[in-house]
Amino acid sequence: MPENLGGNSSIVLRRVTNDDGTFRLVLAGSYTLAALGQRVQTLSTDLVAYATDPELRWDLTGIEQLDDAGAVLLWRAWGSRRPTHLVLRPEHERLFDRMKEAPSAPAPTPRGLLWPITILGKAVFLLWEHSTGLLILIGQVLLDAKYLISHPARIPWREISANLYRTGAQALGITALVGFLIGVVLSFLSSRQLQTFGADIFIINILGISIIRELGPMLAAILVAGRSGSSMTAQLGVMRVTEELDALTVMGIPHSLRLVLPKIMALGIAMPLVVLWTSAVALVGGMVVAEIQLGLSYQFFLNKLPDVVPVANLWLALGKGAVCGMVIALISCHFGLRIKSNTESLGEGTTNSVVTAITVVIIIDAIFAIVFSNVGLK
Amino acid sequence: MTNEECIIEVEGLHTRFGSHVVHEDINLCVRPGEVLVLVGGSGSGKTALMRQMLGLEMPAQGEVRIFGEPLYGHDRKKLQYMRNRCGVLFQKGALFSALSVYDNIALPMRELRTLDEGLIRDLVMLKLKMVDIEPKHASKMPAELSGGMVKRIALARAMALDPELLFLDEPTAGLDPELSEGFVKLIQTMRTELTLTIVMATHDLDTLVALSDRVAVLAEQHIVALGSLREVVGTSHPFVANFFRGERGKKALGNTGDVL
Ligand SMILES: Nc1ncnc2c1ncn2[C@@H]1O[C@H](COP(=O)(O)OP(=O)(O)OP(=O)(O)O)[C@@H](O)[C@H]1O
Ligand SMILES: [Mg+2]
Numbered sequence: 279m280p281e282n283l284g285g286n287s288s289i290v291l292r293r294v295t296n297d298d299g300t301f302r303l304v305l306a307g308s309y310t311l312a313a314l315g316q317r318v319q320t321l322s323t324d325l326v327a328y329a330t331d332p333e334l335r336w337d338l339t340g341i342e343q344l345d346d347a348g349a350v351l352l353w354r355a356w357g358s359r360r361p362t363h364l365v366l367r368p369e370h371e372r373l374f375d376r377m378k379e380a381p382s383a384p385a386p387t388p389r390g391l392l393w394p395i396t397i398l399g400k401a402v403f404l405l406w407e408h409s410t411g412l413l414i415l416i417g418q419v420l421l422d423a424k425y426l427i428s429h430p431a432r433i434p435w436r437e438i439s440a441n442l443y444r445t446g447a448q449a450l451g452i453t454a455l456v457g458f459l460i461g462v463v464l465s466f467l468s469s470r471q472l473q474t475f476g477a478d479i480f481i482i483n484i485l486g487i488s489i490i491r492e493l494g495p496m497l498a499a500i501l502v503a504g505r506s507g508s509s510m511t512a513q514l515g516v517m518r519v520t521e522e523l524d525a526l527t528v529m530g531i532p533h534s535l536r537l538v539l540p541k542i543m544a545l546g547i548a549m550p551l552v553v554l555w556t557s558a559v560a561l562v563g564g565m566v567v568a569e570i571q572l573g574l575s576y577q578f579f580l581n582k583l584p585d586v587v588p589v590a591n592l593w594l595a596l597g598k599g600a601v602c603g604m605v606i607a608l609i610s611c612h613f614g615l616r617i618k619s620n621t622e623s624l625g626e627g628t629t630n631s632v633v634t635a636i637t638v639v640i641i642i643d644a645i646f647a648i649v650f651s652n653v654g655l656k
Numbered sequence: 657m658t659n660e661e662c663i664i665e666v667e668g669l670h671t672r673f674g675s676h677v678v679h680e681d682i683n684l685c686v687r688p689g690e691v692l693v694l695v696g697g698s699g700s701g702k703t704a705l706m707r708q709m710l711g712l713e714m715p716a717q718g719e720v721r722i723f724g725e726p727l728y729g730h731d732r733k734k735l736q737y738m739r740n741r742c743g744v745l746f747q748k749g750a751l752f753s754a755l756s757v758y759d760n761i762a763l764p765m766r767e768l769r770t771l772d773e774g775l776i777r778d779l780v781m782l783k784l785k786m787v788d789i790e791p792k793h794a795s796k797m798p799a800e801l802s803g804g805m806v807k808r809i810a811l812a813r814a815m816a817l818d819p820e821l822l823f824l825d826e827p828t829a830g831l832d833p834e835l836s837e838g839f840v841k842l843i844q845t846m847r848t849e850l851t852l853t854i855v856m857a858t859h860d861l862d863t864l865v866a867l868s869d870r871v872a873v874l875a876e877q878h879i880v881a882l883g884s885l886r887e888v889v890g891t892s893h894p895f896v897a898n899f900f901r902g903e904r905g906k907k908a909l910g911n912t913g914d915v916l
Pocket of ligand 2: 702703704747825
């Protein structure tokens, strides 16, 4: 009484009664992963059920195609040993021999009981690693700078100018857009408030001080940190993944001199200029709204501006820009050089780099605000 | 002219990268169950041809059909089914750098969503054994492996789903002679158990002699010779003469004795 369990015609699993009254399980067709498809689960339970009978005769001679998946399926059903009565084609013999030799997977290491402490310890060590790494990088760059002063011919001008273009010139569009919009919004909101007090004229003070001293540099720094910082980290990270960093090392070209220093110098130069540009565009935005809302003419606005905003504010902004630029480049390079050669580390490193750079930029701003609290304010 | 006999059919294929012409009017039929070896100088376009067979690049002109169907315009399910029937070993391995060795091989199996973890574990260990990788390396990341190990694990991943069609780009480059021999044996045994079609690019004459059913020689943008090893060696193209009848070629062919 044959009972066909295979819904799929290419896989046959059938129990037949022999002449002597014993049972024989006939397997035929193709036992391959492609043929098994969705039926793996049901077939596996069926096989396990059959395998509980130790006297069952397994007849595999009908199997035309047998791959590793099929063999493993049978092997697991048999409980990792050959059943007592088994006939199979000679070419399939090897598959099961291989199974016998196959090692078992190493057991995953269980998590220790002290894991909260381990995690905390690792975090502390990571912080320590970052601090020392950054310090070493700064030291290295300073040594390189000293070396370049005595060997001016070796200054990497091409890299510096390429970085200037990428981080400075190409950032002009986005910083202008953001700066203009912020100027418009700030001017609009302030002028509405000032109108109620009849203090229209003070719009120039508010816009001048806030944009030149604070908003311009901060907007520029945050935009550049996101834009150039991420690209610097990713560039160094990809160079690590593709072993380009190692290729540079074996050519005797130090990373710090050829890759890090030009980026720091370029951003140190480009950032003050971007700050200047962003502040100027933001002021233009504010000026346009002041004209529309309060009827202040452009000429009056521009004439009054130097009187109400001491020029020290501008120097402060440019200084802040230069410092932020160099710090952004330094942090980006630090994270970029730490990236391990796999894609996950690349993504993680880039994220961490941008987040750290933006945070540090804001901290620097706060420090400037405290240290120079007596400068440029009447 | 759709040919029922071809598992892969390349028709009038042209490849250009900008103004650089790599292939001109390539016609090729890969028959089921055969091992077709692509040979040709470095830069002759073996990898490029394979990439087009896999649908990774559009040919500038011409058509490629796999399992009788054009590579573009499949519905999603059909395409996935077709992909599951192909295994690919890339020239540089292309292991997922964020996954461990074990997970690299388990990934295609997990993607099927029909196998349980226990079965997958046994299968992965079997595949690792097949390519002679010790189980202690299973938890390593690709960056921690030697070049030859990357190659072997990539091979194990290519075979993870026991595909009927295997694309191997330089499978033995970077392996020591013993491992190359092991690779040849492995392919030979697999062919006795399954109907396996293999398209392989190689510079390794020993592998070529041991495994090839047919050889296609790529040179000067064309397939200059196509046929059994004996037929190909008999043609008079200078590249063939250089490749097979040079010092190395004589040695490798000499081992088989009967080829020439
Ligand atoms: N993405 C691409 N863009 C431009 N040119 C390419 C591209 N891929 C390949 N080529 C060119 O196509 C030609 C063939 O390259 P291919 O990688 O196929 O060579 P190959 O025969 O596999 O060589 P090898 O034996 O060295 O691996 C080369 O000249 C290469 O420069
Ligand atoms: Mg190639």
